[in-house]
Amino acid sequence: MIAEWLTLPKNDLEISDAIVCFDHETLERKPVFKTDLVKHFTTVKNRVAVKIVENIPERGDVLDEKAVDKLLITAHCEMQRISEEFQHGGRMAQILRPIIETLRGENSDKKIRIVDIGCGTGFVLRWLAATKVLENVELVGTDFNETLIREANRLADAENLDCKFIVGNAFGLKEAADIFISTGILHHFRGESLYELFKQQNQTDTLAFVHFDFYNSFFAPFGSWLFHAVRMRTPLARHDGVLSAVRSYKSDKLLEAARRTAPDFSTAIYGVKLWGLPIPRVFHSLVGIRHQYKNDFLKNLGRWHRFSLGVIE
Amino acid sequence: MIAFLLWLLATIDAVFVGYREAAGRNALINKKTYYLKSMLRGALFGQTAIVLVGILILLLITLSSDSQILIDDLKNAGGRMLVIYIPFAVVILTAFVVRLIPSVDIKSITSTVVFGPFTFLRPIIGVIGIIYALIAVLKISVFLLGLIILLMMLGLEKYLSVFRR
Numbered sequence: 001m002i003a004e005w006l007t008l009p010k011n012d013l014e015i016s017d018a019i020v021c022f023d024h025e026t027l028e029r030k031p032v033f034k035t036d037l038v039k040h041f042t043t044v045k046n047r048v049a050v051k052i053v054e055n056i057p058e059r060g061d062v063l064d065e066k067a068v069d070k071l072l073i074t075a076h077c078e079m080q081r082i083s084e085e086f087q088h089g090g091r092m093a094q095i096l097r098p099i100i101e102t103l104r105g106e107n108s109d110k111k112i113r114i115v116d117i118g119c120g121t122g123f124v125l126r127w128l129a130a131t132k133v134l135e136n137v138e139l140v141g142t143d144f145n146e147t148l149i150r151e152a153n154r155l156a157d158a159e160n161l162d163c164k165f166i167v168g169n170a171f172g173l174k175e176a177a178d179i180f181i182s183t184g185i186l187h188h189f190r191g192e193s194l195y196e197l198f199k200q201q202n203q204t205d206t207l208a209f210v211h212f213d214f215y216n217s218f219f220a221p222f223g224s225w226l227f228h229a230v231r232m233r234t235p236l237a238r239h240d241g242v243l244s245a246v247r248s249y250k251s252d253k254l255l256e257a258a259r260r261t262a263p264d265f266s267t268a269i270y271g272v273k274l275w276g277l278p279i280p281r282v283f284h285s286l287v288g289i290r291h292q293y294k295n296d297f298l299k300n301l302g303r304w305h306r307f308s309l310g311v312i313e
Numbered sequence: 314m315i316a317f318l319l320w321l322l323a324t325i326d327a328v329f330v331g332y333r334e335a336a337g338r339n340a341l342i343n344k345k346t347y348y349l350k351s352m353l354r355g356a357l358f359g360q361t362a363i364v365l366v367g368i369l370i371l372l373l374i375t376l377s378s379d380s381q382i383l384i385d386d387l388k389n390a391g392g393r394m395l396v397i398y399i400p401f402a403v404v405i406l407t408a409f410v411v412r413l414i415p416s417v418d419i420k421s422i423t424s425t426v427v428f429g430p431f432t433f434l435r436p437i438i439g440v441i442g443i444i445y446a447l448i449a450v451l452k453i454s455v456f457l458l459g460l461i462i463l464l465m466m467l468g469l470e471k472y473l474s475v476f477r478r
Contacts, residue, residue, distance in 0.1 A: 076340070077337055077338065077339070077340045078337040080337070080340050081336045081337035085421075085424050085428070086421045086424060087417035087420050087421055090417040091417050094417060121340055123340070123342075126342050127342050130342040130343060131342075151340070155340050155341060155342075158341060159341055159342060159343060161342070223425065223429075226429060226430065226433055227429050229433065230429060230432040230433045231336070231337065231429070231432075232337070233337065281418075281421070282421065282425065
């Protein structure tokens, strides 16, 4: 049973990616055929995924959109619980604070626009808005999934939070982002698309980026399995959570991709080892900042947090 | 004293079960009231289970041919349960104290090292505690009582979920 989970096919899709399909140009939703999905997961010998997909209701072989949406919202709600437990909002704020301070420089009134790529139900931005830990910032979340964005806006409205969520491509927004952030999306970009992601940030007016994802350590798959087993109720959330840890990128790979395709940025991995000690963390982040801000950023980061920052180049 | 400590541990456990059952169902950011209500709900369900066990124990004692021997046996079994459950509870409560330190890293460590693995271990510890108690008192009535306690302890989260709907 554990082996079945720990040996999930590394280069395969997460179920949440497979059960919805959008046209990235028109943002229109396309039908997803159950038989095709079951066949795919059977071919890659992912029996866990086969069982999960088989249990999703369908209408004439097309996965029922309402059932899929409900499932995705439930899974995101459960995933938020893990983010809360691991203090992800605070962790994001911890690294954003010195970046914002650096970008503002002398102009302390400057409003900084932060765009969350693939925000899902927008936990990070809603947390930042609710706690008001960052001053004078504009918080915008983007995702291709309309249902998740609708839910993010509903939750933000329910708590009267100053942040907004938009369906669409983060790089196609009318106003450019000063800082791009993301959580748990890097491993979704396989092969060339990872390079493309950083390339797009290099081309825009972006001044910095912070991308959090699972830290790929020896213990990560087992730790992820254990946590998802005790914390998640939805089999889909368990499956995707474990697979995320299994297929997450090594720090070196992320740095190589960012340095190759976003050469205008100084990049480093933040938070690999806890307090500079050989204790792996659950998440690490790829931090990038335009070269001209590098020294000020290091100064503003402070001595203590610099322990957590890898070599910045 | 043994009965009081067992009641205290059962109540604390029920409070945590209430929290766990509610977690991951509400995506708002500020949900202190939601969690407080859920913990209270857990505690109340826990008390109901405790009262049921209390009634069963009273029945057993009343129906026993030698009630004093049974009371001694139950005391013995309860004491052995505490030997297993108290260290487990102490580790968890210590982790809560550590979690008060305002550091995202320290708070995360309490989850990776204590809360996550200990939630995983809880059913196993529950079973070990009951087995350790039953070894000392080999009686069918006490065995059945232990089994009922175990089922209620491990099933509390499920019951809470059922009544949520």
